[in-house]
Amino acid sequence: MSASRKSTARTPNQANTREKLILSALKLFAEYGVNGVSINQVVTDAKVLNRSAVIYHFGNREGLLRAIVERIAEELKPLQEQMLRELDEDAENPPGVKELMVALHMPVMSLFLRNEFGRNAEKLLSRMTWEFGEAGQTMMVEVFGPYLFEMAGRMQKLLPDKPRDELRLHFMLSINNLFHSLADIDLLRRTLGSEEGGKMSSKRFREESDKLFKQYLDFQIYGMAGKYLK
Numbered sequence: 001m002s003a004s005r006k007s008t009a010r011t012p013n014q015a016n017t018r019e020k021l022i023l024s025a026l027k028l029f030a031e032y033g034v035n036g037v038s039i040n041q042v043v044t045d046a047k048v049l050n051r052s053a054v055i056y057h058f059g060n061r062e063g064l065l066r067a068i069v070e071r072i073a074e075e076l077k078p079l080q081e082q083m084l085r086e087l088d089e090d091a092e093n094p095p096g097v098k099e100l101m102v103a104l105h106m107p108v109m110s111l112f113l114r115n116e117f118g119r120n121a122e123k124l125l126s127r128m129t130w131e132f133g134e135a136g137q138t139m140m141v142e143v144f145g146p147y148l149f150e151m152a153g154r155m156q157k158l159l160p161d162k163p164r165d166e167l168r169l170h171f172m173l174s175i176n177n178l179f180h181s182l183a184d185i186d187l188l189r190r191t192l193g194s195e196e197g198g199k200m201s202s203k204r205f206r207e208e209s210d211k212l213f214k215q216y217l218d219f220q221i222y223g224m225a226g227k228y229l230k
Contacts, residue, residue, distance in 0.1 A: 003058030020046040030123035072121045079107035159228040
């Protein structure tokens, strides 16, 4: 390599700075919106001394947002791969509509329940569907589209009479529904706890998450398959 060529490898300190900026921006963007937070606020929250660190690592706000989305995708990828392995492990009993809907939604639900990163990720993804315009929507399709379209292709084989565009529309609506429901978890807990005169506690929500997820899937499965089930 020529001595004049600049290396693209990051030092440990650079990688640490980049990660801190991503995590701080994720937290702040999720809470206040992508355009509701200044770059200086991100740098301050990350406790990074170099005020131009965001420009150095990401170029601009959109570059920072893309890095965040790609970081979320890194967390989702092993969960998605596990779902694909489970779908393919029994060749004699291929998955049905229910199993495919579980595989579509479970990685998102698992990420949300895992930790604060997952909860912030859900809030940000929910915002990106409407707040960051065409750029944000295009970014989400680029990053998350391959897995969604893989699931859609498998579903098409189970529901051959369902038009392709209708199936993709329903897949997108279904996963967006989950993003928005988890992002607005306080409203969901308040609705579920209305008969108790308040809102369902975080502890109880976690204890009943499996049951609630099953009820949600039952609703989504009928909407996906409905009249096309034979």
